[in-house]
Amino acid sequence: MKKTILCIGAGYVGGPTMAVIADRCPDYKVIVVDKNEARIAAWKSENLPIYEPGLDDVVKRARGRNLFFSTDVAAGIYEADIIFVSVNTPTKMFGAGAGKAADLQYWEKTARDIIENSDRGKIVVEKSTLPVRTAEAMQRILDSNPKNLHFEVLSNPEFMAEGTAVDDLQNPDRVLIGAMETPSGQKALQDLVDIYSHWVPREKIKTANVWSSELTKLVSNAMLAQRISSVNSISALCEKTDANILEVSDAMGMDKRIGSRFLRASVGFGGSCFKKDILNLVYLCEHYGLPEVASYWEQVVLMNDYQEARFVEKIIRNMFNTVAGKRIALFGFAFKADTGDTRESPAIYVSQLLLEERAHLAIFDPKALDNARVDLKDEQGHIEYIDDPYEAAKGAHAIAVLTEWKEFAAYDYQKLFDLMEKPAFIFDGRNILDHQKLHGIGFNVFPIGQKALTHL
Numbered sequence: 001m002k003k004t005i006l007c008i009g010a011g012y013v014g015g016p017t018m019a020v021i022a023d024r025c026p027d028y029k030v031i032v033v034d035k036n037e038a039r040i041a042a043w044k045s046e047n048l049p050i051y052e053p054g055l056d057d058v059v060k061r062a063r064g065r066n067l068f069f070s071t072d073v074a075a076g077i078y079e080a081d082i083i084f085v086s087v088n089t090p091t092k093m094f095g096a097g098a099g100k101a102a103d104l105q106y107w108e109k110t111a112r113d114i115i116e117n118s119d120r121g122k123i124v125v126e127k128s129t130l131p132v133r134t135a136e137a138m139q140r141i142l143d144s145n146p147k148n149l150h151f152e153v154l155s156n157p158e159f160m161a162e163g164t165a166v167d168d169l170q171n172p173d174r175v176l177i178g179a180m181e182t183p184s185g186q187k188a189l190q191d192l193v194d195i196y197s198h199w200v201p202r203e204k205i206k207t208a209n210v211w212s213s214e215l216t217k218l219v220s221n222a223m224l225a226q227r228i229s230s231v232n233s234i235s236a237l238c239e240k241t242d243a244n245i246l247e248v249s250d251a252m253g254m255d256k257r258i259g260s261r262f263l264r265a266s267v268g269f270g271g272s273c274f275k276k277d278i279l280n281l282v283y284l285c286e287h288y289g290l291p292e293v294a295s296y297w298e299q300v301v302l303m304n305d306y307q308e309a310r311f312v313e314k315i316i317r318n319m320f321n322t323v324a325g326k327r328i329a330l331f332g333f334a335f336k337a338d339t340g341d342t343r344e345s346p347a348i349y350v351s352q353l354l355l356e357e358r359a360h361l362a363i364f365d366p367k368a369l370d371n372a373r374v375d376l377k378d379e380q381g382h383i384e385y386i387d388d389p390y391e392a393a394k395g396a397h398a399i400a401v402l403t404e405w406k407e408f409a410a411y412d413y414q415k416l417f418d419l420m421e422k423p424a425f426i427f428d429g430r431n432i433l434d435h436q437k438l439h440g441i442g443f444n445v446f447p448i449g450q451k452a453l454t455h456l
Contacts, residue, residue, distance in 0.1 A: 001029040001066065005195070006080035008073060008110055010034035010043055012050055012165075012272065012341060013127060013158050014086035019058045020169040022067035024199040031068045033076040043069040051340040051367045054166035077117035082191065084156070085110050086127040099279065111141045114151070121150040123188045126214070127158060136210075139180075152188035154179050155210045157217030162271065163338030175205045178213025218277045218284075222297055225274040227262040229303035235265035235449030236310060245449025246431065265449040267402055267429030268307040270335030270345040275301055308346050311400075312353040314446055315427050318454075319398060323359040327421070329392040332403025332430075333365040333372040340367035346429070347402040348375050355381035364392040366405055390419060398425035404432050417441050423456065 005021065007014045010032045022030035034040050042049035044063075048056060059067070070076060077083065087106045093099065107128060114124060124142065142151040155178035160168035175196045179189035189207060196205055208216070231249055238245040245265045253260030269275075278301050285294035316323055335345035342348065345368075351361055360382040363372050369385050376383055386392040389408075393399060393416045401408060409432050417424055426438055427446045435445045439453035446452045 002027050003081040003191075004029040004031065004079050005082045005084065006030075006076045007032045007084040007086055007127070008034075008076070008113075009084075009086035009088070009128070010036070010039050010049075010069065011086065011088070012162060013160075014084065015043060015048075015050060016052055016055055016058075016160070016165045017086070017127070017158060017169060018084070019055065019062060019067060020166065021195065022062035022065075023058045024170075025195055026062075026066055028195065029066050029068070030062070031070060031076045031080065033070050033073045035071060035073060037071050040069050040071050051338075052162070052165045053338055058166060073113060074117045077114055078119065080122060082123045082125065082195075083114060084125045084127045088128070107138075108141065111138050115142060115145040115147075115149075118145075118147070118149055118151075121152075123191060124151055124153050125192065126153065126155045150184070152180070152185055153210070154185075154188055154192055155213035156192060157213060159217075159220065162341050163336050170199065172200060172204060175200050176208065176213050176216060177205065178208045178210040181209055218281045221273050221277040222281050222300065224262050225269055225278055225304070226297075226300045228264075228266070228269045229300045229307075231263045231265050232268065232307040232448075233303055236307075238449040239451075242451050243449075244451070248449075265431065266307075266346075266404075267311045267350065267448065268304045268346040270343065270347075271341065272343040275304070275344050305349075308349045309353065311346075311427070311429055311448075312350055312357075315354070315398065315400065315425075316357060318444070318446060318452070319425060323354060323357045323397075325358060325360065326397040327360045327362055327395050328354060329362045329364065329389075329396040329399045331364055331389060331392070331399055331401045331408055332368075332405055333363055333375075334368035334403050334405075337404045337406065340365075340371060342368050342371040342375050345375075345402075347372070350400065350402060350429075351376060351383075352379060355379050355383070360384075362386055362392040362396060364389050365403065366407065368403075390415060394419045395421060396424075397421045398427060400427045400429060401432065402429050404430040406432075409433055413438055413443070414441055417443060 005028050007018045014032060018030050018032045032043065039049050048059060085107065087110050124138065139153045157176055177189055177192050179185040193205055234248060235245045238248060249263040249265065252258055253263050278297055282294045282298045319326065330347060330351065333345060333347040334340055334342055354361060358381065362384045364386050365372060369387060373385055389411055424443050426443045429448060431447050435447055435453055438445045444454040444456060
């Protein structure tokens with residue numbers, strides 16, 4: 001093997017990224033470590049800890065050949081030449097910057113673990129989403145080692161989207177690598193370029209200084225979330241004016257200056273990155289004395305919160321101003337289709353608000369029920385987790401579609417209608433259903449950003 005690559009963190013980023021690198025770079029040994037024993041055991045099993053289309057095949061090709069999973073973090077650090085750091089960096093919920101700044105305690109502990117278990121200099125690659133100038137702090141910690149070892153810190157942010165992660169990794173729009181503008185920094189950069197060059201065309205490997213790389217990740221997610229919040233704000237106006245958000249967004253998206261991506265109105269965005277990264281960006285702007293810029297980006301998050309709350313308010317208002325004791329079937333709990341990830345899912349917030357109104361929830365999702373149980377474990381109220389959509393709808397007063405799983409559009413809605421209490425309601429939070437057909441069956445249909453179709 002040319003070199004040994006280590007990834008600290010076996011989550012949604014570290015696991016798939018290392019699997020693809022191992023698959024495409026058979027001349028490198030790749031080790032993924034995590035202190036979570038259950039997670040590592042799952043990576044070694046036939047039932048991987050995360051669901052991503054195509055991931056099983058990639059892991060099976062490389063696992064045992066040049067891809068290995070372990071809980072022995074110290075041994076992995078000792079062996080590695082290149083270390084990817086993909087640990088959790090949640091929003092800080094205490095002290096200075098609470099609610100906005102990134103919590104870097106796990107990241108700093110990892111840096112100190114690297115010092116303790118290294119016998120030679122290594123390349124350390126930031127894979128976690130981090131604030132601008134974090135690499136400088138990591139470099140200072142690593143340079144303070146008493147062993148007089150030299151470490152190089154690179155930034156290599158991830159731009160994959162859950163649900164399409166494997167394809168995004170195999171066919172990326174770009175790979176971004178940031179390095180210090182020193183001879184040793186540029187040499188380390190080339191080592192990482194050599195890895196990605198195994199399968200990524202060189203023109204798609206973008207190099208930059210470390211600070212630009214770190215900021216690009218935050219701003220990319222902020223810009224995508226901004227588009228979602230923008231179209232969601234217009235969906236509220238469409239409902240007031242009887243305009244159709246699908247027609248508005250389709251026509252708007254035909255303008256090549258705007259484009260059609262991320263202009264689909266919905267109940268709101270979720271996922272581990274968007275909200276966290278925007279709040280991090282807000283905190284940075286405040287820290288550097290840019291309050292107007294901070295307020296601008298914070299509004300993207302506030303608009304998303306408004307869209308989620310507006311969706312619940314629509315349910316309550318149209319179900320005769322009360323959902324107390326009424327069974328509501330939630331179709332979808334993952335924050336998006338083709339993943340089991342529920343982090344910051346709109347379904348969590350919608351569920352909490354409905355439970356406050358004493359609704360009875362019947363939750364169905366093809367891949368996310370286990371995570372839903374964890375997310376709502378501390379909530380008070382009547383909750384059922386059901387692995388069949390028809391069972392979930394039995395006796396329900398309403399169906400609320402919260403995830404855009406394609407299979408939801410293929411269900412037998414006549415059968416669902418027959419199983420439900422009447423009048424039967426559908427609140428399509430993703431605009432994926434045939435609303436005219438549903439209305440013809442007898443449903444009262446409430447889409448996002450479109451005129452309601454009712455029999456009331």
